[in-house]
Amino acid sequence: MTRIFSGIKPTGHATLGNYLGAMRRWAEVDQHQSDALFSVVDLHALTVEHDPARLRRLSRQAATLMLAAGLDPALCTLFVQSHVVEHVRLSYLLECTATDGELRRMIQYKEKGAQALAAGRSVRVSLLTYPVLMAADILAYGTDEVPVGDDQTQHVELTRDLAVRFNQRYGHTFTVPKATHPQVAARVMDLQDPASKMGKSHDAGAGIVYLLDDADQVRKKIMRAVTDSGREVEYDRERSPGVANLLEILSACVGGNPIDLAGVYESYGVLKRDVAEAVVELLRPVRERHAELASDPGYVDQVLEEGAERARGMARPRVDAAYAAFGLLPMG
Numbered sequence: 001m002t003r004i005f006s007g008i009k010p011t012g013h014a015t016l017g018n019y020l021g022a023m024r025r026w027a028e029v030d031q032h033q034s035d036a037l038f039s040v041v042d043l044h045a046l047t048v049e050h051d052p053a054r055l056r057r058l059s060r061q062a063a064t065l066m067l068a069a070g071l072d073p074a075l076c077t078l079f080v081q082s083h084v085v086e087h088v089r090l091s092y093l094l095e096c097t098a099t100d101g102e103l104r105r106m107i108q109y110k111e112k113g114a115q116a117l118a119a120g121r122s123v124r125v126s127l128l129t130y131p132v133l134m135a136a137d138i139l140a141y142g143t144d145e146v147p148v149g150d151d152q153t154q155h156v157e158l159t160r161d162l163a164v165r166f167n168q169r170y171g172h173t174f175t176v177p178k179a180t181h182p183q184v185a186a187r188v189m190d191l192q193d194p195a196s197k198m199g200k201s202h203d204a205g206a207g208i209v210y211l212l213d214d215a216d217q218v219r220k221k222i223m224r225a226v227t228d229s230g231r232e233v234e235y236d237r238e239r240s241p242g243v244a245n246l247l248e249i250l251s252a253c254v255g256g257n258p259i260d261l262a263g264v265y266e267s268y269g270v271l272k273r274d275v276a277e278a279v280v281e282l283l284r285p286v287r288e289r290h291a292e293l294a295s296d297p298g299y300v301d302q303v304l305e306e307g308a309e310r311a312r313g314m315a316r317p318r319v320d321a322a323y324a325a326f327g328l329l330p331m332g
């Protein structure tokens, strides 16, 4: 059976981009067809300045939202990354496999590093090294596929490179995984700035739809989305990125392809209205289920505890094998 691993980092409130690019597929497809592990990758949230109390809140919220989106602990393994020490154990060996040059090429390191410096803040070493931790997250489980949005492609490529290099040097230890992306909405763009990804750690703004926004907030944000100076509704990511983004969101919500959907609309206003209603209906059950689950934190904690136990059992033999292959003496 195909082994799948993916995660979400608790750096902010989960967005429509997280849902359409990743979480929905995890719940609707992946957990049913594969042996799937999903993680709140909390250690990844420590690469930039963070507030411990907020991190705790967001970590629990991310797990609760994953369940609200439909992840079923009877079908998949849901856990918090820091509860499974094998990730960090393996990460160090992979740091000894990766090169400084390949980590400095990572787009997120360049972008976030530059942002930190521009704001007069220092850059944490972990911002440079966390793609290796992500590789460890994936490789520890013998993962075949990593269902993610477009923005994670480069990190999965690095993971593949490290797996191949490790296997060549130290003997076959890791499966070489591949990234898979949704057919539409693999990169949902900010509604106010369609050149930028809708990201949960970006400054809260009118361009980001959060999964827990109420219906009126969702409508308001979508009705105010930046479109283009033209009048015609066309699907062209280059010339009309704002409209193309709305058409992709609509397509992800109601089906059909964005080019055909463009032909149905004669005005931006009607398109926005339909997108808004489609998103409100898409998110309604997630919000309702989240409210139920949030009132029972004991249940969420229990799911996470059992998930971590299971994940540890799956990761440990492969990480032990990697330590032995690297030449480290086994523990007695």
Ligand code: AQP
Residues within 6 Å of the ligand: 006, 007, 008, 009, 010, 011, 012, 017, 018, 019, 020, 021, 022, 023, 108, 147, 148, 149, 150, 151, 152, 185, 186, 187, 188, 189, 197, 198, 199, 200, 201, 202
């Ligand atoms: N806009 C998006 N469109 C499609 N998929 C997306 N994903 C994220 N944003 C979009 C996918 O959601 C999964 C979890 O994402 P994440 O927690 O790793 O990243 P984020 O939500 O983008 O959070 P940040 O903190 O704002 O990240 P940065 O700024 O580092 O990008 C992943 O599968 C991701 O592809």
